[in-house]
Amino acid sequence: MLSNTLLMALREIQRNVLRSGLTVLGIIIGVAAVIVIVTLGAGTTRQVGSEISKMGSNMITLVPGGDMRMGGASGAAPPFLAADVEALRRELVGVSAIAPYAQRMDQVIVGNENRRVNIVGTVAEISVVRNWKVTDGRLFTLSEERSGKAVCIIGATIRKEMMAGMEPLGATVRVGKLSCEVIGVLEPKGQAMFGGDQDATVVLPIRTYQRRIVGNDRIAQILISGADSADLSDLKLQITQVMRERRNIAAGERSNFSVIDMTEVAGVMQTTIGVMTTFLSAIAGVSLLVGGIGIMNIMLVSVTERTREIGIRLAIGATEREVMLQFLVEAAMLSAGGGLLGITLGLIGAASIAPAINVPFVFQTSTVVQAFLFSAAVGVIFGFMPARRAARLNPIEALRHE
Amino acid sequence: MSKQGSASALMAEQSPGPLVAFENVSKIYGKGDAEVRALNGVNLQINAGEFVAVMGPSGSGKSTAMNILGCLDKPTSGRYLFKGVDVGGLASDQLAMLRRHFLGFVFQGFNLLARTTALENLELPLIYQRIEKARRRAMALEALETVGLADRADHTPAELSGGQQQRVAIARAIVTKPSLLLADEPTGNLDSARSHEIMQLLTRLNRERGLTVVLVTHEDDIAAYAGRRLDFRDGRIVRETRNTGKPSHAQ
Structure with a gap:
């Protein structure tokens, strides 16, 4: 029926x-x-x-300024310096990698190609913190980082669009007024969440970036990756303590920096x-x-x-x-x-x-x-x-x- | 399944009395000043195998009597016995079962389902009887053959003439092999030749199959096909005539 x-x-x-x-x-x-x-x-x-997982797991970002914000340094708050990175390296427990990080848009010239791209200053440890992989060539060596040598790692877009038909490794790229040698090519990462090509980038050792590109010794962000077993909230607490001490912030006073847990943001x-x-x-x-x-x-x-x-x-x-x-x-x-x-x-x-x-x-x-x-x-x-x-x-x- | 049970109990019963009987049946519509006494103490017995014509002007109560006979309505007072069972005490589902298994209806306006083939129209009552498809088909085709329209099985009502539609309607009424066929002015919408065809068909079903037929009509020559004629007036049967001779128009 x-x-x-x-x-x-x-x-x-x-x-x-x-x-x-x-x-x-x-x-x-x-x-x-x-x-x-x-x-x-x-x-x-x-x-x-x-x-977020592309950015690296267990990642904590340290930025100047008291407000919770994503990236970018606040004008009023004092920026970080190389000594801060060293201090964190010494004091923190349960950390797998620490990388200073700064970036700005600047002119990049390869032969006749000329383009404004994102210039990043950092250290080799960034490959751990943000899961960056080098497909060709290598990362910076410690001595290159210390001496501020004119070497760079390029993003996949730079290779594809500005260096077509060229062997990238050993080639010379002009970043602003600096000529540097390409020692590596990054694995493609694709579009960013809110537009923008993450692969249109040139990465320099932080010291090279500070001296030859921006002309100061500031570090915009410090990226910290916790060890696999690390308790992120404990790590955040450690970072806060170290930085408050270094900056002589009295108890009860507000911090002039922020510790941002990316998984929390996600x-x-x-x-x-x-x-x-x-x-x-x-x-x-x-x-x-x-x-x-x-x-x-x-x-x-x-x-x-x-x-x-x-x-x-x-x-x-x-x-x-x-x-x-x-x-x-x-x-x-x-x-x-x-x-x-x-x-x-x-x-x-x-x-x-x-x-x-x-x-x-x-x-x-x-x-x-x-x-x-x-x-x-x-x-x-x-x-x-x-x-x-x-x-x-x-x-x-x-x-x-x- | 208790409904089916009561229906089959009725079917099994070999009642010696009349097929249907009115015992002092009255039907009153409305209340107070607006009260209308459609039937007023009617007594009536119809035996199995009879062919009865019901006549009377409009408002005489004949339609009300047909509705009660067809278990579509219940008397206000008195008893309506169907195979000896008092219909007045049955619930609406049980009345539906009575109609499903024992009654066939033929209407003046044919009342076939539009845009539905003759065969499917015939299958409809069998679907409600839960008869499975293959057997349903066979029964429907057989009934169509009985009314001489086997070759029109796949035609919709719109593709059939009035006379053919009424024959399909008759086939639908008899496909379930009912005990009682109620025909409400079945020739009212047909011309004279078609009317007599329909009446000959009903007469044949009555004689060959012993089908009990109750027919409402306004025309004397149509009523002449019946073996007994009841004249209604003002909610009563005022005259009852037995037709002993052969109907004048038959054969």
């Missing part, structure tokens, strides 16, 4: 394809919107996660994305409600139109329950079908938007299943009233209905 009911419902929907389609348009749009938002939200969350960002996704989904969900009302409306019209049919069915022996079930199944099938269509459109939409905004396309089975069940439930809930009305028709009057 149930298979017959399903078949009857399917035929009734097919008879009025256009109307059925318009009826479930709200459901289709609502489900598609929810799927797009949730899928892109999940993609962004994953993107943030991988972006966590906050992911939570924010989650809240945004939920909020936007809720708005899209309202259209599901509107879609449900559309289904109720059309089912009521349908019951009126088919009054005679209902009369015939009751006369030949259908029970009220069977008539009710027929209309309920029809409504559920309509909205579930709309849900399927919406899921398909939503996935197509998400898959085509994802590359455009530079996030991965993340297919989530649970979201799809939930969207489908929810849309079917909308049909049952909003189909209930019309179905009950159909079942309660008086067969005599229904048969007389014109």
